[in-house]
Amino acid sequence: MNSRRDFFKLAGIAGGAVAASAVSRVAMAALPEPVLQTKPDTMPPLVPNTGRPYNPVVTLNGWTLPWRMNNGVKEFHLVAEPVVREMAPGFKAHLWGYNGQSPGPTIEVVEGDRVRVFVTNKLPEHTAVHWHGQRLPNGMDGVSGLNQPPIQPGKTFVYEFVARRPGTFMYHPHADEMTQMAMGMMGFWVTHPKAKHALIDEVDRDFCFLLNAYDIEPGAATPKIMTMNDFNLWSWNSRIFPGIDSLNVRLGDKVRIRIGNLTMTNHPIHLHGHEFAVTGTDGGPTPVSARWAEVTTDIAVGQMRQVEFLADEEGDWAFHCHKSHHTMNAMGHNVPTMIGVDHRGIARQVTKLIPDYMVMGERGMADMAEMEMPLPDNTTPMMTGEGPFGSVEMGGMFSTLKVRRDQKPGNYSNPGWFKHPQGTVAYEWTGVLGEPARIEPDSAPSTPTSVEVQVRKPAGHSGH
Numbered sequence: 198m199n200s201r202r203d204f205f206k207l208a209g210i211a212g213g214a215v216a217a218s219a220v221s222r223v224a225m226a227a228l229p230e231p232v233l234q235t236k237p238d239t240m241p242p243l244v245p246n247t248g249r250p251y252n253p254v255v256t257l258n259g260w261t262l263p264w265r266m267n268n269g270v271k272e273f274h275l276v277a278e279p280v281v282r283e284m285a286p287g288f289k290a291h292l293w294g295y296n297g298q299s300p301g302p303t304i305e306v307v308e309g310d311r312v313r314v315f316v317t318n319k320l321p322e323h324t325a326v327h328w329h330g331q332r333l334p335n336g337m338d339g340v341s342g343l344n345q346p347p348i349q350p351g352k353t354f355v356y357e358f359v360a361r362r363p364g365t366f367m368y369h370p371h372a373d374e375m376t377q378m379a380m381g382m383m384g385f386w387v388t389h390p391k392a393k394h395a396l397i398d399e400v401d402r403d404f405c406f407l408l409n410a411y412d413i414e415p416g417a418a419t420p421k422i423m424t425m426n427d428f429n430l431w432s433w434n435s436r437i438f439p440g441i442d443s444l445n446v447r448l449g450d451k452v453r454i455r456i457g458n459l460t461m462t463n464h465p466i467h468l469h470g471h472e473f474a475v476t477g478t479d480g481g482p483t484p485v486s487a488r489w490a491e492v493t494t495d496i497a498v499g500q501m502r503q504v505e506f507l508a509d510e511e512g513d514w515a516f517h518c519h520k521s522h523h524t525m526n527a528m529g530h531n532v533p534t535m536i537g538v539d540h541r542g543i544a545r546q547v548t549k550l551i552p553d554y555m556v557m558g559e560r561g562m563a564d565m566a567e568m569e570m571p572l573p574d575n576t577t578p579m580m581t582g583e584g585p586f587g588s589v590e591m592g593g594m595f596s597t598l599k600v601r602r603d604q605k606p607g608n609y610s611n612p613g614w615f616k617h618p619q620g621t622v623a624y625e626w627t628g629v630l631g632e633p634a635r636i637e638p639d640s641a642p643s644t645p646t647s648v649e650v651q652v653r654k655p656a657g658h659s660g661h
């Protein structure tokens with residue numbers, strides 16, 4: 198009896214093993230299981246454990262999508278779906294995205310890889326995915342109606358092509374594009390070179406993010422998709438300062454930052470304390486003879502830029518869009534200029550009647566950073582972010598590059614605020630202030646004696 202029972206037990210194990218291998222063959226024929234990410238934190242780089250090795254990118258407040266190898270093909274599974282994105286602490290937006298987030302996960306492959314992407318549509322309307330910048334068969338380009346039928350809700354489509362060009366790319370819908378991009382559907386794509394490349398340097402840190410914009414009224418959660426120009430939230434990877442993580446590097450690191458613009462306007466992206474070169478676009482690497490040093494690079498709509506620099510200056514360096522309105526968060530529109538007007542009492546009265554009433558400070562807008570009025574729920578202040586010396590008075594497309602001597606290689610965690618060496622911080626002058634020497638109009642006859650504007654009417658123009 199005992200031996201008989203043991204025999205069945207063994208047979209059961211053996212049978213189980215056979216079943217398991219059969220299941221795995223079935224599993225490879227089925228879809229790769231979708232991986233979801235719900236945290237808005239910057240995830241550590243995904244070091245590849247299959248295929249050719251490479252130095253993976255770090256997606257700012259994002260992550261890289263895991264894949265599986267199936268007979269030499271890299272298989273990914275994107276799920277287009279409604280998501281809740283924390284755009285900044287205390288402010289959640291109801292967006293559309295992929296695999297639990299907006300933007301969707303970064304896809305990283307190697308030049309020459311055969312890639313198969315399953316796209317499951319869990320949106321309430323049809324979609325399609327365009328692989329911006331890729332060389333691929335025309336029928337894989339993802340323009341709904343032109344290259345393929347739309348992916349209806351509940352359906353899954355398969356895209357398959359070889360990643361022919363190394364470089365910086367992105368993906369986004371090409372079906373009801375205006376709605377779907379205004380709702381946050383987009384993602385980054387990086388194709389690493391398969392071997393040493395004359396125009397693609399190896400770097401110590403490789404960051405990437407997308408520029409995006411939303412119009413969400415203070416207190417609301419869903420973007421107004423009909424907005425064309427008047428966006429009120431300027432974001433990097435659907436995060437706004439102070440919700441955008443810092444870029445943390447080690448002193449002496451060679452750093453690459455890849456940026457794609459899927460907003461409706463251009464963004465001059467500016468880095469403090471260092472000079473960079475644009476080393477590539479979504480069209481490929483930039484020839485060395487066409488590179489020059491800059492501290493700001495303008496990224497137009499639908500463009501991508503990758504910049505590189507040597508992080509050789511310690512500190513907390515501002516890194517932001519140079520359009521000053523893009524380093525602000527949601528505010529009421531048609532806000533009158535109130536410089537010189539003390540309206541604090543009035544504002545308190547109006548706030549009782551209109552809870553989300555906002556006015557400009559009477560000394561400038563810096564007052565807004567320490568505003569005494571209550572904000573509506575689910576709203577981030579227009580200008581905020583505590584620094585070591587007080588409010589940074591920023592919002593939107595703003596972050597910092599933190600360069601530290603003791604940041605360990607491969608460590609991307611935030612080192613805290615920079616500790617300035619003694620005598621290297623701007624300080625208050627406490628000595629005697631003399632009267633400024635003014636040039637009197639009479640004593641300088643060559644300068645105009647009046648600043649009044651001279652207006653010559655068109656009627657007075659003789660016309661010859």
Ligand SMILES: [Cu+2]
Pocket residue numbers: 431463464465518519520523594
């Ligand atoms: Cu901008």
